[in-house]
Amino acid sequence: MTDAEAYVSIGRIRSVNPARRELHIDIGKGRRSEFETLEWLHVSCESGTTLRCRVAALRIDSDKKATATLTAGVSKDVVRGMKGAKVVVLEEELQPRSPWDFAPEELTDMTMVTVSGETLGTVAGAFETAAHMVIEVEKTNGGSFLLPAVREVVKEIDFESRRIVVLDIEGFAVDDDTSEQLA
Numbered sequence: 001m002t003d004a005e006a007y008v009s010i011g012r013i014r015s016v017n018p019a020r021r022e023l024h025i026d027i028g029k030g031r032r033s034e035f036e037t038l039e040w041l042h043v044s045c046e047s048g049t050t051l052r053c054r055v056a057a058l059r060i061d062s063d064k065k066a067t068a069t070l071t072a073g074v075s076k077d078v079v080r081g082m083k084g085a086k087v088v089v090l091e092e093e094l095q096p097r098s099p100w101d102f103a104p105e106e107l108t109d110m111t112m113v114t115v116s117g118e119t120l121g122t123v124a125g126a127f128e129t130a131a132h133m134v135i136e137v138e139k140t141n142g143g144s145f146l147l148p149a150v151r152e153v154v155k156e157i158d159f160e161s162r163r164i165v166v167l168d169i170e171g172f173a174v175d176d177d178t179s180e181q182l183a
Contacts, residue, residue, distance in 0.1 A: 007044060007088035010034040011066070016083045018076040021056075025066045025087055029103045032063050034089055041068055044086040051078070063101065099157050104133055107149075107157070112137050112164045115155060121145075123164065135164070146174045 010031040015024045027035060038058055043051045057069040070079065104126035112120045112135075121139040126149065128134075133149035147153060153172045156165040 006090055007042065007050065008091055008094060009044070009086045010089050011087040013043070013082050013085050013087060014065075016079050018080040021070040021072070021074055021076065021079050023068045023070065023079070023082060025068060027060075027064050027066055030101055030106065032060065032101045034094065035060055035066050038068070041070070042088045042090070043082050044088045045081065046085065050088065051082075063103075102157070102159070104128060106159070107135060107164065110157075110162045110164050112147075112166060114169075115165055115167060120166070120169075143175065148172055 009028060011025045011027045013023050014026045016022065017024075023041070025035075035058065038055055041053045041055050043053065045051060053074050054071040055068050056071045059067045061067065107123045107126045110123045112123060114120060119140055121137040121144070124136045124138045124144060126133055126135045131148075135147045135149050136144055137147060138144045147166070147169060150172075153166055153169060154164060155167050156163075158165070
């Protein structure tokens, strides 16, 4: 197995601060969990080499952005050259994906069902609000409704079977056709 095959990209270095040995990283879609326990950073440079650098401090700013401060053993010149490089992890070190670590567009076309197995519809889209994500569902019998993607409503998101299992949606779902809550 070559180096390129052994690694999986989990982000990209957006900008660097060589004086502080800081890397500002755009986290790859669905890859936040990879950063939560990061002690060593593997950086795939344009030259084809992969550097392994010790992380002194890591701050996850959101599901999409992180800041890593490298130890003093990494030269400022090396840090300067990391801008635009990929952050990678060995395949065997991949963390299991958190069921709540996803981008809104990953939900599109998933089937939404109740815990009792009743099909409510298909996800037409999803979007972020200041408070939480909102899922738009096209009902099987026509029309659509909006539903917050919060733990009180969503029991399970199964990316393999493309299903979202929801609990009782009464009081949470807003019917898009009448702008009233579903009863």
